[in-house]
Amino acid sequence: MRAIQKAMQRHAEQSRLVDEAGSQATAGTTSESPLEAGAPDELQGAGSVPAVKAVPDSAPLVRATDLAKTFDVSAPWLNRMLEHRPRQLLRAVDGVSFDIQRGQTLALVGESGCGKSTVAKLLVGLHEPTRGGFEFDGQDAHAAFKTPAGRQLRRRVQMIFQDPFASLNPRWTVEDIVAEPLHEHGIETDPEALRARVDALLISVGMSAQDRNKYPHQFSGGQRQRISIARALATEPEFLVCDEPTSALDVSVQAQVLNIMKTLQRERGLTYLFISHNLAVVRHVSDHVGVMYLGRLVELAPKHDLFDSPRHPYTRMLLDAIPKLHDTGRARTPVSGEVPNPLNPPLGCAFNPRCEHANERCRNERPILQMFGGTRVACHAVEEGRI
Amino acid sequence: MSLLQVKDLVVEFPHRRGTLRALDGISFDIAPGEILGVVGESGAGKSLTGAAIIGLLEPPGRIASGEVWLHGARIDNLTPEAMRRVRGRKIGAIFQDPLTSLNPLFSVGQQLVETIVTHLPMTSAQARKRAVQLLGDTGIPAPEQRIDHFPHQFSGGMRQRVVIALALAAEPQLIVADEPTTALDVSIQAQIINLLKTICKERGAAVMLITHDMGVIAETCDRVAVMYAGRVAEIGPVHEVINHPAHPYTAGLMACIPDMSEDRESLHQIDGAMPRLNAIPSGCAFNPRCDRVFDRCLHDRPELQGAGPTRAACWLHADAAALVPGVTP
Numbered sequence: 001m002r003a004i005q006k007a008m009q010r011h012a013e014q015s016r017l018v019d020e021a022g023s024q025a026t027a028g029t030t031s032e033s034p035l036e037a038g039a040p041d042e043l044q045g046a047g048s049v050p051a052v053k054a055v056p057d058s059a060p061l062v063r064a065t066d067l068a069k070t071f072d073v074s075a076p077w078l079n080r081m082l083e084h085r086p087r088q089l090l091r092a093v094d095g096v097s098f099d100i101q102r103g104q105t106l107a108l109v110g111e112s113g114c115g116k117s118t119v120a121k122l123l124v125g126l127h128e129p130t131r132g133g134f135e136f137d138g139q140d141a142h143a144a145f146k147t148p149a150g151r152q153l154r155r156r157v158q159m160i161f162q163d164p165f166a167s168l169n170p171r172w173t174v175e176d177i178v179a180e181p182l183h184e185h186g187i188e189t190d191p192e193a194l195r196a197r198v199d200a201l202l203i204s205v206g207m208s209a210q211d212r213n214k215y216p217h218q219f220s221g222g223q224r225q226r227i228s229i230a231r232a233l234a235t236e237p238e239f240l241v242c243d244e245p246t247s248a249l250d251v252s253v254q255a256q257v258l259n260i261m262k263t264l265q266r267e268r269g270l271t272y273l274f275i276s277h278n279l280a281v282v283r284h285v286s287d288h289v290g291v292m293y294l295g296r297l298v299e300l301a302p303k304h305d306l307f308d309s310p311r312h313p314y315t316r317m318l319l320d321a322i323p324k325l326h327d328t329g330r331a332r333t334p335v336s337g338e339v340p341n342p343l344n345p346p347l348g349c350a351f352n353p354r355c356e357h358a359n360e361r362c363r364n365e366r367p368i369l370q371m372f373g374g375t376r377v378a379c380h381a382v383e384e385g386r387i
Numbered sequence: 388m389s390l391l392q393v394k395d396l397v398v399e400f401p402h403r404r405g406t407l408r409a410l411d412g413i414s415f416d417i418a419p420g421e422i423l424g425v426v427g428e429s430g431a432g433k434s435l436t437g438a439a440i441i442g443l444l445e446p447p448g449r450i451a452s453g454e455v456w457l458h459g460a461r462i463d464n465l466t467p468e469a470m471r472r473v474r475g476r477k478i479g480a481i482f483q484d485p486l487t488s489l490n491p492l493f494s495v496g497q498q499l500v501e502t503i504v505t506h507l508p509m510t511s512a513q514a515r516k517r518a519v520q521l522l523g524d525t526g527i528p529a530p531e532q533r534i535d536h537f538p539h540q541f542s543g544g545m546r547q548r549v550v551i552a553l554a555l556a557a558e559p560q561l562i563v564a565d566e567p568t569t570a571l572d573v574s575i576q577a578q579i580i581n582l583l584k585t586i587c588k589e590r591g592a593a594v595m596l597i598t599h600d601m602g603v604i605a606e607t608c609d610r611v612a613v614m615y616a617g618r619v620a621e622i623g624p625v626h627e628v629i630n631h632p633a634h635p636y637t638a639g640l641m642a643c644i645p646d647m648s649e650d651r652e653s654l655h656q657i658d659g660a661m662p663r664l665n666a667i668p669s670g671c672a673f674n675p676r677c678d679r680v681f682d683r684c685l686h687d688r689p690e691l692q693g694a695g696p697t698r699a700a701c702w703l704h705a706d707a708a709a710l711v712p713g714v715t716p
Contacts, residue, residue: 111572220660221429250428250599255643255654262653277572284645284654307647321573322647323580323602325629338542338575 059138060099061271062106062123062239066132069093069118073343090342092118094295095132097369100288102238105265105272107286107303109279109318111339115295116275120243123273124159136239155185158232162244164224168216174227175212178202181234201230205260222253226260233264239271246281258285279322283307291315294342294350301375311377313355313387349380357381388459389416390593391440391561396453396463398432398439400664407664409435409448411617414691419560422587422594424608424625426601428640430661431614433597437563439463440595441478442470458560476506479554479592483566485546488553489538495522495549496534499556506557521552526582544575551582555590562587565597580607601644605629613637616662616672623697633694634701636673671702679703 074080074087093115100106108116121127123134125145134141136153144150158181161167168177178198182188188197199209205226216224225245232240245261246254262285264270276282282289289306291299291314299312310316337354340346349367352358359380367378381387398410410432417423425433438444440455442465455463462473474480482488490498499518500511509517515534522530525548538546547567554562564583568576584607587594596608604611605625612622613634621634632638642655659676668674674684683702694704 111574222660251601251643252428252640252657253660255645255656256658258645259653259656279573280645280647283647284651317574321577323577323600323606325602325605325641325644325646336578338544339572 058101061102061137062100062273063098063135064119064123064132065097065135067093067096067119067122067129067134068131069115069122069127070130088343091295091345092342093122096290096292096295096297097132098288098290098297098300100239100271100273102271103265103269104287105274105285107274107276107282107289108292109276109282109289110292111277111318113294113339113342114292116292117243118295119292120159120241120273120275123239123241124157125154151185155181155187155235156237157239157241158235158237159241159243160225160228160232160245163248164221164228165216165248167228168224170216173213173215174198174202177216177227178212178230178234181231185235187235197234198230201234202227204233204264205230206256220253221249222256225249225253225257229257229260229264233268236268237270239273241273241275243275244277245274247276247278254281261285279307279318291318294339294345296350296378297369297376298351298378299375300369305374309375311372311375311382311387312351312379313357313381314351317354349378355381357387359386390419390421390458391417391595392454392456393436393440394454394456396436396439396455397451398435398444398448399451400448405665408451409617409664410439412453413614413617413619414453415612415619415622417561417593417595419593420588420591421610422584422596422608424604424611425595425597425614426599426604426611426640427614427620428599428661430616432617433599433614434565435617436614437480437565437595437597441474441480441563442467443474443480472506475502475559476557477559477561479557479559479562481547481550481554481562481564481567483569485543485550485570486538488550489546491538494535494537495541495552499534499549499553502553502556518552518556521555522549524586525549525552525555526578527552543571544578547571547575547579548582551579551586555586555592558590558592560592562592562594563597564594566599567596568603569598569600576603583607601629601641613640616667617664618672618700619691620673620701621694621697621699622691623699627696631695631697633697633699633704634673635677635679635703637699639676639678671700 069092071090071092072087073090075085079085096119098106108119110116118127122129125142129142136157141153144153175198178201179194182194182197188194198212202209202211207223207226216227219227246257249257258281265272274282274285283303286303288300288302290297291312293314299306299315306315310319340350340353346353348363348365352362355362361380367380369376369378370383372382393413393415396410396413397408400407400409413436415423425436427433439450450463454461457477462470465473489495496515496518499521500514503509503514503517504511519530519534522534527533527545527548541549567583568579571579580603583594598604608625610623611625611628613620613628613636615636621628621632621637628637629641632641639655639657643657645654657676662668662672670686671684671689674680677684689700689702691698691700692704694701
């Protein structure tokens with residue numbers, strides 16, 4: 001029975017873009033189905049935009065250049081015709097560029113709807129970029145994902161999802177789940193060796209080899225997240241995209257998972273893109289931090305620069321909004337306003353309706369990311385020296 | 388006199404293979420105008436405590452023993468009809484997800500007016516006026532127009548404001564807020580926490596704030612109860628519990644939280660997980676995960692006892708309590 005199920009699963013996955021998408025979809029999550037390979041996009045524009053924090057002597061492992069993803073959320077054609085409504089486009093990610101050096105962690109932070117998860121899906125190939133591109137180890141990843149040789153690339157880029165309850169197939173044993181990428185990529189075919197590899201993977205994430213015959217429901221949230229990490233590590237990837245990996249976990253369990261992730265990074269030289277809305281967690285795991293607002297990077301800086309001297313007003317606001325543990329009773333500076341509707345973003349700087357430094361220029365002209373000291377900031381007020 | 392008194396509350400779930408005891412002897416009280424935080428990991432029983440107090444336990448869960456007193460009247464043995472009148476009139480509730488606590492088919496005005504008319508002797512015209520005022524008080528811009536909007540027309544933060552307005556509609560004395568900011572972004576979270584704090588202080592309402600976020604507890608609450616496996620592990624003034632935790636579980640929980648002010652290579656971690664209800668260890672329920680465990684912890688179950696300014700259910704403080712007369716459990 002399970003064999004048939006697996007065969008069907010594998011067949012279905014040929015049209016999918018990474019392994020995890022399969023088990024995620026069967027587990028009933030509502031992730032958007034990836035766009036099928038369509039016409040090649042304007043990838044040739046990639047070289048013209050200067051990449052961020054480029055270090056000349058060592059090429060970065062991951063380089064995103066002007067990455068953008070637009071979703072068409074228009075009403076059906078007939079409704080549009082009858083009601084004279086225009087097409088509606090949602091610019092989920094709008095020109096994001098960054099580099100990640102081998103063995104380093106870039107964290108993306110921002111509030112819900114800022115496009116950080118879309119960036120994650122773009123990097124693993126679950127979405128096709130509308131504009132811009134993503135280079136992995138010097139090669140154009142999105143072009144490679146479409147070719148048979150792209151499988152090799154998929155092995156090297158893996159993803160850990162937020163919800164450990166939805167990302168593991170409840171009908172599969174832990175062994176099936178962790179061995180799946182090994183099967184899928186034909187890395188290991190000998191059953192004995194396969195079992196030994198699964199055991200080693202489970203032990204590397206702090207679980208026991210006996211756990212391989214259990215089912216996901218027999219584990220707590222933290223243990224399930226470790227199973228997801230073991231699965232992601234099965235193909236010996238170099239780059240892990242972690243989309244809110246600890247947000248569904250309790251603090252004590254979060255500490256266990258973060259410690260494992262840091263140990264694995266040290267031992268295997270992994271490169272992480274770590275997405276989170278929790279700034280304290282980001283400060284703990286990252287080397288560089290990118291702050292996103294409405295689909296764009298507003299600040300990109302080394303961790304210490306960002307936390308010690310934030311430049312962009314939005315970054316300052318986010319840092320102020322964190323509840324402080326040790327000076328109790330101190331009221332936070334509440335920020336007025338909310339994230340605007342991304343379907344109808346404000347003209348000029350997207351943050352201007354909530355920004356106390358906004359002036360006429362901010363309301364009309366969109367700022368671009370520029371270097372100030374060690375930090376890249378997209379803000380007119382910083383550029384003009386007003387703050 | 389305290390407004391809410393919970394005495395030795397036990398909640399059980401009858402099960403085919405025996406009875407599961409989800410809450411095991413919870414006792415605390417809340418004074419008028421006080422904010423008590425209830426914190427703990429998932430499965431510690433914090434939401435269940437809230438549900439038991441407001442009489443919304445899901446069957447087969449039931450209060451097996453213990454008492455809940457609100458303003459000098461016992462409320463745990465009321466009939467469902469009588470409890471329904473207490474709820475809303477004397478106790479307001481705010482839940483985690485503002486979308487599911489509002490009816491999508493009615494405008495927020497209709498929902499507010501219905502609540503007000505049910506509990507207060509007002510005509511619908513007066514109730515509507517009051518509803519507009521409540522929406523204004525909770526910081527919703529242009530309440531006269533917004534009152535006729537439907538829940539889907541509000542953003543998450545605005546919806547939670549509407550839910551708070553609903554909870555306050557009949558001027559309750561106690562507000563039970565179960566993870567009111569967990570579904571919200573940090574910037575909105577700060578707004579909602581400030582609102583909850585000021586509005587309760589102004590009206591003198593007591594608040595039981597259930598959350599897993601120590602940061603929210605730290606800046607909102609007067610006192611905090613830390614729960615573990617269906618029992619209160621430690622209770623005391625919030626800055627004492629946070630800065631000088633007496634129970635090893637509280638200390639571990641605090642050390643797990645990544646600190647914004649220092650760099651650490653690895654975080655402190657409490658190994659293992661909270662025990663399942665059918666496998667709670669004998670003695671102290673925390674003993675398998677505790678780094679200061681000793682003989683007595685394995686056999687005797689500690690009760691809350693004085694541990695400096697706080698009270699902790701831990702044998703480490705047994706001697707301290709015996710030395711100071713008057714703070715024995």
